[in-house]
Amino acid sequence: MDNQSQINIGKRYSGVMNEEDIIKKCQQNDMGAFKMIFEFYSQSMMRTAIRILRNRQDAEDVVQTTFLKVFRNIKRFQFKSRFSTYLYRILINNCYDSLKKNRIQTDSQEMETLALNPVPGQAMELEAAIQKLPQRMKTCFVLFAIEEFKQDEIARLLNLKVGTVKATIFRAKQHLRRMLSDQLKEGQA
Template sequence: MEHMETRLAKLARKGDQRAFAEIVELYKDKIYYLAYRMLNNRHEAEDIVQETFLRVYKNLERYDEHQKFSTWIYRIGTNLCIDRLRKRKAVYSLDAEVNDQEGSDGYAMIPGDERTPESEFLLSETQTTIRDAIDSLPAKYKSVMILRYLQDLSLQEISDVLDMPVTTIKTRVHRGRDFLRKKLENKF
């Protein structure tokens, strides 16, 4: 996979539009999911996807082929999300985006053996509580927790994406988990 992405990046760098379209196809959903989890807003996530690919296209010549392509594109998307979070007003309502949430995130439809309206309601309520807890994390922990647990990146990959030492990532994962644990202890 990674070898193919590097080859596509080389072709796109030379002006091959089909190669760039393949890169977009490979990563558009992953970047959207990352942005949606970080920003909790469908429209902003769509903007981030477009901006990410615009930056990738403009900066293809800067891509280091010795680096994983996925790390490079995740770094661009994550940094755009962090910038967007910093620009938001410091005080905002956690449920301001309730109408924008359509239950279409990755774990909204977890299959079960015996689904009942009551179990569906409890599952939905639990997901909302967890999502609210993640959304309330400070940005420096939120990005690390999303990349670690929702994007399933290793500590080294997160270190590469965020351009921070692995020890800093470990500390932020630990503190992020503590923050979530304290938030969720009161809820369950």
């Protein structure tokens, strides 16, 4: 998530409130504040969940469960870490739990077309290539390249060392370069 999220979330909704104020309102069970948090994060969370789970319905369930868990326990959030890290950590854990539950089903599934809006040609090939990456590599790449999380933040939310995240993202790019070599060469020419 970009550095500006703490400022943006306030600007976007009230002009005065920052993320901390909004979370404090959530801690007082303010439904409007819950909605602000939902609107700010839900799109990115849905995209991430769909890419991990390859299924829109499962992704919706996981995102809904994540928000419910977070809102139920938001009073315990003490601002020791970034809210986005806390939120995404629960999201990723829930996604992995869902994958574990549906392991047999998912393994036998054919590559499912992402239930996202259509994207232009080259990007669609990239989307298919991303889906072929191993699970952890895919999660790291999606968070870094698409959702624009910083590598140290990914490390915190996946409980990995920053070096491991850097190496994983590098390997992901290496795999993607190989899979999309023709398209990338065309672009270069």
